[in-house]
Amino acid sequence: MNNQQGSNRISSGVIAAVSAAVIAVGGGVAWMTSKTPDSSTSSNPSQSVQQPNQPTTRQPSNNNEQTATVYWLQSKGNNINLVPQQVRVAAVQPNQVLEKAFENLLAGPTESSDSTTIPKGTKLLGLKVENDEVHVNLSENFTSGGGSTSMMARVGQVVYTATTLNPNAKVYIDVNGKRLDTLGGEGVVLDQPLTRDSFKKDYPI
Numbered sequence: 001m002n003n004q005q006g007s008n009r010i011s012s013g014v015i016a017a018v019s020a021a022v023i024a025v026g027g028g029v030a031w032m033t034s035k036t037p038d039s040s041t042s043s044n045p046s047q048s049v050q051q052p053n054q055p056t057t058r059q060p061s062n063n064n065e066q067t068a069t070v071y072w073l074q075s076k077g078n079n080i081n082l083v084p085q086q087v088r089v090a091a092v093q094p095n096q097v098l099e100k101a102f103e104n105l106l107a108g109p110t111e112s113s114d115s116t117t118i119p120k121g122t123k124l125l126g127l128k129v130e131n132d133e134v135h136v137n138l139s140e141n142f143t144s145g146g147g148s149t150s151m152m153a154r155v156g157q158v159v160y161t162a163t164t165l166n167p168n169a170k171v172y173i174d175v176n177g178k179r180l181d182t183l184g185g186e187g188v189v190l191d192q193p194l195t196r197d198s199f200k201k202d203y204p205i
Contacts, residue, residue, distance in 0.1 A: 068101035071160040072114035117150040151184040
């Protein structure tokens with residue numbers, strides 16, 4: 001009988017020890033789990049570089065502003081290159097955006113590396129956007145001064161700036177409300193409408 005009771009005491013002791021061990025191990029696992037970084041929230045430097053920046057700190061966009069592109073000239077060897085400059089303009093409608101762009105163009109470049117052959121004092125008398133066409137009406141000053149290279153360069157500035165919103169648009173250039181057929185004393189013939197593609201082909205600068 002005593003042996004049976006001793007056996008019972010031993011079994012109870014074993015059970016208690018095993019239970020304590022399980023509790024201890026479980027607590028250790030729980031502690032380790034709480035200290036192990038969650039892969040879903042940990043920052044991996046290589047991953048953060050590959051993913052695009054989230055617009056969490058971006059300032060609210062101004063719905064009354066658009067980006068237009070004005071084209072200036074830069075000399076490179078014997079060639080003259082048309083170079084773009086993006087400008088923010090306070091406008092929404094295509095007509096308004098292009099009018100603001102031309103205001104910047106006719107005011108002249110702000111960077112010393114840029115130049116223009118559009119004569120000082122040239123005014124924008126009107127601008128109209130219709131479907132894939134842009135009609136630009138300039139003052140008489142546009143036709144004054146310079147040789148054929150100067151004339152072609154200024155036409156390029158007008159064509160490229162006028163097509164900033166639609167690179168495939170057709171451009172019509174008027175002076176004082178009349179279609180401009182020839183430009184300058186050397187009689188540069190303008191085959192209108194003009195496009196970026198036709199300008200590259202017919203008026204190399």
